[in-house]
Amino acid sequence: MIPGAARLNGASLRPSPRRLALIFCTLILALTGLFDSFGGARIKAKALVAQLLLEKAWERTLDGETQTKPWPWADIWPVLKIEAPRLRQTAIALSGVSGQAMAFGPGLMPQTPTPGEPGMSIIAAHRDTHFKFLKNITIGDDILVTKPDGNTLRFTITETRIVNANQSGLYADGETPQIALVTCWPFNALTPGDERFVAIATLSH
Amino acid sequence: MLHPDAGPVNPVTLSVDLDAGFPLGDIMSSYHQISINHRDERHAALVLSEDTTPANRDFELVWRPKNGAAPSAAIFKETIAGNPFFLLMITPPSYEIEKKPTPREIIFVIDTSGSMGGESIRQARDSLAMALKRLQPGDAFNIIRFSDQTDQLFPASQPVNAETIGNALHYVNALDASGGTMMLPALKAALTDHGASQQYLRQVVFLTDGAIGNEQQLFDTIAAMRGDARIFTVGIGSAPNSYFMSRAAELGQGTFTHIGAVTEVAERMNAMFEKLESPAITNLRLRWPDGAQVETWPSPIPDLYKGETLVVAARADRGEGTLQISGADGETPWKVALPLEGAANRKGISKLWARKKIASLELSRARAGADRAALDNNILDVALAHDLISRLTSLVAVDVTPSRPGGENIARTDIPLNLPHGWDFEKVFGNETKPRQREALASPLLQARVTEADATAPAGQGRSGVALPQGATLADVKIMRGVLFLTLAFLILIFTLRPQAAYWFADVKRDAR
Numbered sequence: 001m002i003p004g005a006a007r008l009n010g011a012s013l014r015p016s017p018r019r020l021a022l023i024f025c026t027l028i029l030a031l032t033g034l035f036d037s038f039g040g041a042r043i044k045a046k047a048l049v050a051q052l053l054l055e056k057a058w059e060r061t062l063d064g065e066t067q068t069k070p071w072p073w074a075d076i077w078p079v080l081k082i083e084a085p086r087l088r089q090t091a092i093a094l095s096g097v098s099g100q101a102m103a104f105g106p107g108l109m110p111q112t113p114t115p116g117e118p119g120m121s122i123i124a125a126h127r128d129t130h131f132k133f134l135k136n137i138t139i140g141d142d143i144l145v146t147k148p149d150g151n152t153l154r155f156t157i158t159e160t161r162i163v164n165a166n167q168s169g170l171y172a173d174g175e176t177p178q179i180a181l182v183t184c185w186p187f188n189a190l191t192p193g194d195e196r197f198v199a200i201a202t203l204s205h
Numbered sequence: 206m207l208h209p210d211a212g213p214v215n216p217v218t219l220s221v222d223l224d225a226g227f228p229l230g231d232i233m234s235s236y237h238q239i240s241i242n243h244r245d246e247r248h249a250a251l252v253l254s255e256d257t258t259p260a261n262r263d264f265e266l267v268w269r270p271k272n273g274a275a276p277s278a279a280i281f282k283e284t285i286a287g288n289p290f291f292l293l294m295i296t297p298p299s300y301e302i303e304k305k306p307t308p309r310e311i312i313f314v315i316d317t318s319g320s321m322g323g324e325s326i327r328q329a330r331d332s333l334a335m336a337l338k339r340l341q342p343g344d345a346f347n348i349i350r351f352s353d354q355t356d357q358l359f360p361a362s363q364p365v366n367a368e369t370i371g372n373a374l375h376y377v378n379a380l381d382a383s384g385g386t387m388m389l390p391a392l393k394a395a396l397t398d399h400g401a402s403q404q405y406l407r408q409v410v411f412l413t414d415g416a417i418g419n420e421q422q423l424f425d426t427i428a429a430m431r432g433d434a435r436i437f438t439v440g441i442g443s444a445p446n447s448y449f450m451s452r453a454a455e456l457g458q459g460t461f462t463h464i465g466a467v468t469e470v471a472e473r474m475n476a477m478f479e480k481l482e483s484p485a486i487t488n489l490r491l492r493w494p495d496g497a498q499v500e501t502w503p504s505p506i507p508d509l510y511k512g513e514t515l516v517v518a519a520r521a522d523r524g525e526g527t528l529q530i531s532g533a534d535g536e537t538p539w540k541v542a543l544p545l546e547g548a549a550n551r552k553g554i555s556k557l558w559a560r561k562k563i564a565s566l567e568l569s570r571a572r573a574g575a576d577r578a579a580l581d582n583n584i585l586d587v588a589l590a591h592d593l594i595s596r597l598t599s600l601v602a603v604d605v606t607p608s609r610p611g612g613e614n615i616a617r618t619d620i621p622l623n624l625p626h627g628w629d630f631e632k633v634f635g636n637e638t639k640p641r642q643r644e645a646l647a648s649p650l651l652q653a654r655v656t657e658a659d660a661t662a663p664a665g666q667g668r669s670g671v672a673l674p675q676g677a678t679l680a681d682v683k684i685m686r687g688v689l690f691l692t693l694a695f696l697i698l699i700f701t702l703r704p705q706a707a708y709w710f711a712d713v714k715r716d717a718r
Contacts, residue, residue: 026697044684
């Protein structure tokens with residue numbers, strides 16, 4: 001079409017090589033932009049949709065099924081429901097904290113105890129998806145944790161701190177039943193870093 | 206902890222009476238000076254050269270059998286409560302002349318399921334690429350990849366040459382992690398793929414994090430279909446399913462290698478390959494006297510590799526008769542008979558057996574769905590019967606001489622300790638000349654040092670606490686960058702390309718006309 005048009009109208013409006021290069025670059029820029037925004041949106045969408053499917057799987061878990069897979073090829077299953085009533089947030093937590101698992105929901109670290117048992121259960125999620133609400137959490141907030149047997153435990157946030165991921169100072173073994181909600185810090189940073197925000201909640205009776 | 210200038214406390218003297226049961230080769234102490242007095246070819250006495258050595262580091266003694274042309278075996282016995290316990294040591298021959306290696310068929314099976322995403326798949330790719338580069342002409346190989354689907358590089362194993370390796374490296378480079386984990390079809394494919402002829406030594410190398418739930422089914426498949434293939438498992442990531450991997454390797458007479466970080470790939474894979482490349486005695490079989498009830502560890506008996514000694518601990522119900530050991534030294538069959546009555550008595554064999562038994566029980570306990578309470582009871586029984594320290598038992602010393610007369614208050618005293626070798630007192634405690642007390646343990650620097658030394662702690666649970674996972678995605682960055690790029694493109698379009706756009710627009714109208 002362009003060569004044809006150029007023939008009809010002479011050379012005056014024919015795209016110069018420089019112009020072609022510019023068109024090409026603009027096209028690449030636009031494509032990269034599309035690709036990136038879709039990639040980002042996909043992460044968010046995955047996090048949302050997975051929680052919906054997990055909600056279904058969680059209901060079946062409460063009915064007595066074990067290791068219910070939210071979708072047939074999943075290698076994760078719901079283990080807890082976490083609620084922050086004041087902030088009106090809920091999330092279904094999963095077995096494991098691999099990158100893949102955490103795309104779908106908060107993960108209960110496998111080497112830590114089940115919430116309610118003595119020791120610290122560590123639950124981790126991304127600060128830009130499931131644990132976005134942690135930035136608004138304050139000491140004294142209640143965290144409700146429901147276990148597969150249907151029992152709901154009430155924990156109260158007693159401490160928040162910022163730690164280094166590799167020197168967390170958090171230990172799974174202890175006597176008081178506690179949970180630690182962990183996410184990346186600072187909340188508005190653009191790239192992942194080494195610092196983590198930890199909200200520690202203690203079982204209240 | 207004491208400043209080194211204060212002089213060492215708890216000095217140690219140590220003497221070892223080494224009766225190896227086979228002719229001794231090199232004897233080395235890894236960290237201390239020792240003086241050795243060879244009594245005869247199997248027997249040596251050694252003491253620390255320094256009279257008083259501070260207790261500030263481990264003592265490690267390494268000894269090797271003297272090189273012989275044939276494999277050799279030695280047997281020892283200990284009788285506890287009427288039960289004989291045996292310790293069997295088999296040492297491989299050392300070859301003066303380099304023997305032509307047995308051609309091998311190696312099947313790599315790599316897990317590309319979603320749980321391997323990120324760092325793990327990079328480690329697996331690096332490990333596999335490293336392995337491919339070590340294959341030798343004459344060997345055959347294939348690669349099987351699995352997630353919820355299985356596919357393989359070649360329909361059947363191919364000989365190693367520049368072209369096949371090139372293809373393989375290309376294939377490995379393109380591997381990415383996504384989807385679920387269905388290991389069974391891949392395992393079956395690996396165990397049935399008979400592209401190469403029968404005289405190849407078949408070795409299956411499994412690279413996975415072992416995030417699976419159907420372990421028993423996989424074990425049954427391995428036991429039923431393995432034939433004489435050897436299975437080597439490579440655990441990827443900081444916390445692989447070590448129950449599955451160790452047991453699969455044990456069943457497959459191979460080894461389990463754990464790679465926790467990309468930096469470990471080269472060292473660990475090389476160590477594994479040295480083994481893969483140098484089996485000395487294969488198909489080892491132990492035939493105990495007819496009718497004897499014997500429990501041996503490890504079970505099944507693995508191959509014997511060059512430069513290693515195979516140690517088998519057994520508990521039998523009787524101590525008479527002859528133990529027949531057979532195997533293959535390359536193409537040559539090898540056989541030896543050991544009369545059990547002739548076994549020399551040694552202390553501690555039952556403890557060794559019990560330790561291996563406890564280790565294996567602990568391994569079963571780690572498995573999903575295991576009856577932990579029952580296994581704990583078993584562990585407790587074995588540990589108590591053999592006076593061993595385990596997760597559930599410890600040794601308690603009771604001193605019957607009263608050290609505190611009745612009516613006197615309890616006093617608390619800290620016992621000074623030597624600074625561990627290689628530590629710098631000033632760096633850990635700062636410039637204090639006074640010996641520091643218990644509070645020193647709270648020093649963050651000391652904790653950091655402890656963590657470095659704490660390499661044997663379970664993954665992610667050193668003294669500095671549980672290592673926390675990544676807590677952010679790149680979603681926001683991606684969306685922001687995406688929108689920025691799109692806006693830029695749009696602006697360029699409007700301000701720079703408008704005449705051009707007008708031209709095209711006009712052009713379209715012309716065409717329409």
